[in-house]
Amino acid sequence: MPLPDKGTPWPPINPAIWSDLEDWSAWYSANPDRLAYRYLNRHRDGGRFGQPQNRPSQYRGGVVGTIARWFWGEPTPLGEKRASLHMPLARDIARTSSDLLFSEPPTLKAEAKDTQQRLEEVMDLGLKKTLIAGGEVSAALGSVYLRLVWDDQISDRPWISAVHADGAAPEFAYDRLRAVTFWTVLAVDGQKVVRHLERHEEGWILHGVYEGTEDNLGKPIDLGAFAATRNLVPARQLDIGKRLTVSHVPNTVIAPDWRDIPGGACLGTSDYQGAETFLSSIDETYTSWMRDIRLAKSRILVPSGYLTSNGPGLGAAWEDREVMVEMNIPPTSDHQITLNQFAIRHEEHRATIEELVGKVIRNAGYSGNTFGDDSAGSAVTATEIKARTARSMSTRARKAELFEVGIADIVEAQLALEASGLFPGVRGVEVERPEVRFQDSVQDDIKTLAETAELLRRAEAASTETLVALVHPDWDEQDQKAEADRILAQSGRATEDPTAFGADRPDFGDQSGDGAGGQ
Structure with a gap:
């Protein structure tokens, strides 16, 4: 063709x-400018959802306008800087997916x-x-x-x-x-x-x-x-x-x-499919959190009469200009020096973000522990890690089959x-x-595996092939057997220790063929 x-x-x-x-x-780009451009110009047609409609509420301020638009589709008011923050969770999910498969x-x-x-x-x-x-x-x-x-x-x-x-x-x-x-x-x-x-x-x-x-x-x-x-x-x-x-x-x-x-x-389909609204809400919550921090700056409201004049045309001074806010209030009024400090709702914002992040990660098919930091905890085995990240391991196995x-x-x-x-x-x-x-x-750490193999060898509880399979679980059966043969040859043993094959049984030494023993 x-x-x-x-x-x-x-x-x-x-x-x-x-x-x-x-x-x-x-979302994958983790670029706020690209996200803003995409959702400001977003449209979807083709007969499935009809032609895009421009509603007055999309350009209206207040609650109605906010609900009608995506967070990243909200236009920045004229004369203001864009204060929207972006958490690159989408890129982190893609990178983690690849690490699980190809690390x-x-x-x-x-x-x-x-x-x-x-x-x-x-x-x-x-x-x-x-x-x-x-x-x-x-x-x-x-x-x-x-x-x-x-x-x-x-x-x-x-x-x-x-x-x-x-x-x-x-x-x-x-x-x-x-x-x-x-x-x-x-x-x-x-x-x-x-x-x-x-x-x-x-x-x-x-x-x-x-x-x-x-x-x-x-x-x-x-x-x-x-x-x-x-x-x-x-x-x-x-x-x-x-x-x-x-x-x-x-x-x-x-x-x-x-x-x-x-x-x-x-x-x-993408790992983000169905979670785009939650990703948008995470950014909106982070932006709200940072807005609380900006608004919560300490302020001292001071009547202008309390300020020290610097001379004609030079303004007035206060001991700490960083927190002072001049108010045009006569000194004789009841309004005196006022300290103002808004609260920062950090716990509410943190809990909201953690909840939203958990939903996005679960929607992508991963366990929360996969994205957590367990470095402060005690040492854990590979089995314990797999138990904590069972959902991630299932997703990894499914993607591995496709690859x-x-x-x-x-x-x-x-x-x-x-x-x-x-x-x-x-x-x-x-x-x-x-x-x-x-x-x-x-x-598991190779040292841990080696110590386990040594204990099993001393206890005569496993053959050489079993010990090789324990230390090298990623090898196939043929490679494991070949390695066991090399170990036996280097150690000077043509076969395994006879006790591993039943030398301690009463009839082990019978060479006459009549089952009467080897006396």
Whole structure:
């Protein structure tokens, strides 16, 4: 299928989906200016919710105007500074999601020795950091795309890069990705917008540059007009079978709010979905708290007659100008020097923020302890940590399963691409689907494990294989057995201690075969 036609509306995404992506992108940015701009200009249409309506209450002051708008959509009154504060909880959630998944990078396993070596090179030469970034973006925007790219001037081999969900227009066949079109803005000049389009289909990659407007793709122009696209081939067929050079990793199995939109259910949804109002309320509460602090500054109301004149035209003085407020009151009036100090409702604000933060974290599928500071507490085991963060561990396991499929898809495509002969520097790589193994994100201290293994060894309560499995729970069974064999060989024992296999039983020494014992 070719690239889009001239004059195609852009982006080719349902307006409701695009609106949500812009909302989540603004929260993920943690930029107050971007949030204010987004909600001041926010609209959502496309037939699901009707055309946006401008109501007088949106521009009215007081309680009615505040209720009618989002907190970040409230215009700043003329002549005043914006005092709104932003708590970057949304960015913290995305970062924590990625840390839970990729603080310990996954391992890739293959049968062929050369292929296994190549997989280790792929992880060490950039895939680790790509996955860390991809996990963060997926949590924020609902999904991420892992794409194969190559450039002869940079490397003689391809590598995997991450593409954000708000720069991709996917096409699904049932729940499988069939094709996807990525776009990048190359230049903006007034109303003119130049975009680079990159389309991935089974065995094909297409490139094109278009000159249009903000909401229209416009007309195709020459690839050579820009340095970023000058060396690209307009259409390249690849000998990789029915594989895509891109994989889609959704953040969730289904997008609840987009189920009625064609293709929307397969996209995945953000960790922020459904919690945007709570995120807005957190910022509003913090702003109110800081407003209390500003208003609560100590003030001394002093009649102007009590001030010391500095001479004609030089004003008057008071001992402490920082807290003095001059009042035009005659000295003979009943109003004397007055101390004023408003209360700061810190406990009320703190409790409100903690409640709202807890709801946002729970909505994202995490435990509160995951975002807490337990450094002051006593030492705890990995089992206790997992018990306290059970909800986070469940969310991590669910996301890991989705990433396992996406990583295996794109790495298999990379092996097929390298084996196709397009990259002469790659030799001996066999095409196979790798096994993706995620590490345990919470592990006991190695010293504690070693001490436990030593006690079990002394008590003759565990075999060498069991002790190896205890100290290295992240290894597979084959690796654990191989390590146990090496330990036994180095210790000079061909087999385990006979007492571990029943040497203390009465019939252990029977060599006659009649069961009468070894006498």
